[in-house]
Amino acid sequence: MKKYFVLALALTFALIVVACAPAPTPTPLPKPTAAPTAAPKPVEIQFWTSQSQTQDTALKALAAKFKEQNPNITVVVTYQGSYSDAFKKITAAIAAGSPPDIAIGYPNTIANYVKSEAVIALDDLMKDSQIGFNDADMKDIFPSFIDKYPLFGNKVYSLAFMRSMQVMIYNGDMLKQAGFAKPPETYEDFMKVCTALAKPELPCYELAGSGDASGFASMVFSRGGDLLSEDFKAVLFDQKAGLDSMNFLGELFAKKYAIMQAKAYQDQTDFAIGKCIFGFSSTAGLPYYATAIKDGGGKVTNWGIAPYPRTTKDPVLNVYGPSTAIFKTTPEKQRAAFLWLKFLMSKDANADWVKAAGYFPARQSTKDALADYFKTNPLYAQAYEWLKYGRSEPQFTAAWEPIRNAIGDAMVAVGNGKATPEQALKDAAKKANDAIKAAQ
Numbered sequence: 001m002k003k004y005f006v007l008a009l010a011l012t013f014a015l016i017v018v019a020c021a022p023a024p025t026p027t028p029l030p031k032p033t034a035a036p037t038a039a040p041k042p043v044e045i046q047f048w049t050s051q052s053q054t055q056d057t058a059l060k061a062l063a064a065k066f067k068e069q070n071p072n073i074t075v076v077v078t079y080q081g082s083y084s085d086a087f088k089k090i091t092a093a094i095a096a097g098s099p100p101d102i103a104i105g106y107p108n109t110i111a112n113y114v115k116s117e118a119v120i121a122l123d124d125l126m127k128d129s130q131i132g133f134n135d136a137d138m139k140d141i142f143p144s145f146i147d148k149y150p151l152f153g154n155k156v157y158s159l160a161f162m163r164s165m166q167v168m169i170y171n172g173d174m175l176k177q178a179g180f181a182k183p184p185e186t187y188e189d190f191m192k193v194c195t196a197l198a199k200p201e202l203p204c205y206e207l208a209g210s211g212d213a214s215g216f217a218s219m220v221f222s223r224g225g226d227l228l229s230e231d232f233k234a235v236l237f238d239q240k241a242g243l244d245s246m247n248f249l250g251e252l253f254a255k256k257y258a259i260m261q262a263k264a265y266q267d268q269t270d271f272a273i274g275k276c277i278f279g280f281s282s283t284a285g286l287p288y289y290a291t292a293i294k295d296g297g298g299k300v301t302n303w304g305i306a307p308y309p310r311t312t313k314d315p316v317l318n319v320y321g322p323s324t325a326i327f328k329t330t331p332e333k334q335r336a337a338f339l340w341l342k343f344l345m346s347k348d349a350n351a352d353w354v355k356a357a358g359y360f361p362a363r364q365s366t367k368d369a370l371a372d373y374f375k376t377n378p379l380y381a382q383a384y385e386w387l388k389y390g391r392s393e394p395q396f397t398a399a400w401e402p403i404r405n406a407i408g409d410a411m412v413a414v415g416n417g418k419a420t421p422e423q424a425l426k427d428a429a430k431k432a433n434d435a436i437k438a439a440q
Contacts, residue, residue: 043336044074045101048090050083050322051357058356065352066343073336083109083322094118099327102337107147108400110158110325111439114149115398119325121155125338133342141345142387145362147323149396150231151439158323161344162359165383165390166218166318168309169271169279169289172302183306187248190278190309194257197277204277205258206267207249207415211408215280217393218318219245222310228394228403233436237407238429246421250414260415271303272296280308283383284321287358305379307386319390321359360387399432399439406431 051059056079063075078100080086087109093099099118113119126132133141145160170183178197184190194204216237217227225241228234236242252258261267265288270276272292279289286305293300307315324344326337343349350361351369358380361370367384374381394400409431410424419427 041332042072042074043332044076045333045337045340047075047077047337047340048080048086048100048103049077050080050086050104052079055357058353062344062349062352063340065349066340069343070336070339073339075340087112094327099329101329101333102324102326102340104322104324106321106401107149107158107323107395108398108404110147110323111149111151111396111398111400113325113327114152114157115439117328119157119327120334121153121157122159122326122338123156125326125335126156131335131339131342140347140363140365142362142364144319144390144392145345147396151397158325159341159345159362160321160323161341161350161353161362162357163319163321163362164282164284164359165386166214166280166282166320167305167307167383167386169281169286169303169305171271171274171277171300172304173300174274174277176302183304184309185306186311187309191251191257193277194252194255198255198257200256202275202277203257203259205252205280206261206270206276207258207411208261208264208267209412211411212280213404213407213411214282214318214320214393216242216245216407216411218280218308219248221316221318221391222308222312224312224316228397228432228436232394232397232399233440235429235432235436237432238425243421243425246410246414246425249411250421253415253417258415260412268292269296272300274299283360283380284358286379305383307389315386315389316391317386317389318393319360319387320393320395360384397436397439399435402435402438403428403432406435 047063049056049059056077059077063077066075067073080089083106086103087105090099090103090105090113094113094116110119145163146156147158147160148154149157168183174197175183175193178193180193184193190204198204220227220237220241223241223244225239226236228236249258267276267279268285268289269292271279271289273296281289293303307317310316324341326334326341328334344353345362347363347365347369350363350366353359354361354366354370355373361367374384406428410419410428413419413424414421
């Protein structure tokens with residue numbers, strides 16, 4: 001009996017020990033394997049442009065570089081003719097329901113796309129935490145390259161990766177021979193040069209057959225005036241600065257100091273062979289002047305650029321140019337198109353574009369990548385320093401294109417002697433007011 005009691009006591013003690021022992025750690029179950037992340041689907045975007053020849057080649061080279069960084073995105077660069085031709089094609093494509101994914105155009109034509117709800121506002125993409133611009137980007141990008149449209153909620157509907165500037169081109173040898181040490185800084189000085197040098201076979205100025213609305217804008221700006229009100233709803237170019245500009249043009253023609261161009265870009269050819277004292281052009285046109293001078297047999301050896309004559313204390317230069325808009329397609333294509341546009345505005349890609357096309361870059365930091373280009377293109381470097389004096393035409397309204405046409409027609413009417421400066425400007429202002437009403 002004692003034997004069984006000891007055995008029972010031992011069993012009881014063992015049970016107590018087991019009960020007091022810590023519970024064994026359970027063997028963990030294997031973690032579920034995460035589903036593999038799907039590779040981004042390939043996206044092809046159609047990029048329609050009005051950039052031809054060397055510029056078309058440069059954009060296609062940039063598209064290839066972009067694909068190296070973004071293997072799933074293919075950018076198809078397609079030249080669609082002049083800006084007017086491209087606008088017609090894009091308008092037809094919108095009507096057919098097959099617009100490009102992204103396209104270059106002047107803001108006034110892009111305003112037409114906005115009005116027809118064919119393009120997207122870029123504000124959200126610009127702020128996107130994954131693909132948008134950060135604070136450093138926004139500080140680096142020139143504000144004038146971010147296009148806000150006052151008639152459409154002041155939203156950003158286009159961005160620019162290039163701008164140009166309207167400048168005066170002068171024959172330094174002719175000025176020196178006539179005793180002028182520098183290009184004219186005022187309109188009175190310009191007239192003095194013309195009085196001293198101009199002849200029937202040597203005009204001071206040649207006006208294009210379609211007029212020169214950007215040149216007129218430059219004259220108005222350099223006289224302290226405006227073209228339209230800030231809300232784009234009122235004409236201002238028919239006020240004093242505009243009338244003084246048109247009267248100046250009328251005086252040049254009345255005194256035989258100015259002529260109408262025989263054909264498009266005749267001013268480049270005539271300037272290059274010493275048959276015109278001044279030229280007025282976008283800085284994007286300077287390479288064409290340089291080529292014409294090179295082909296002109298060395299008749300012009302000393303030439304340069306300067307701001308337009310002015311009545312203001314500081315120069316005021318018309319800085320303008322095409323922008324890029326993204327069309328309503330699919331979210332994937334819209335994001336891919338924005339990435340492409342952001343790439344074009346990046347420091348190194350923008351520098352490559354500047355070297356090929358001669359435009360001004362979107363970022364301040366791009367200047368660092370252009371040191372060698374500045375050395376070999378001193379006129380470009382000179383104009384770059386004038387960006388701080390830049391103003392833009394009122395491009396962000398669909399009314400601006402017909403207004404430009406009205407201004408051009410007025411200049412031609414004055415040049416041909418078909419209207420007085422006052423009447424021509426009055427007619428242009430009426431057409432402009434009609435265009436403004438139609439755009440609202």
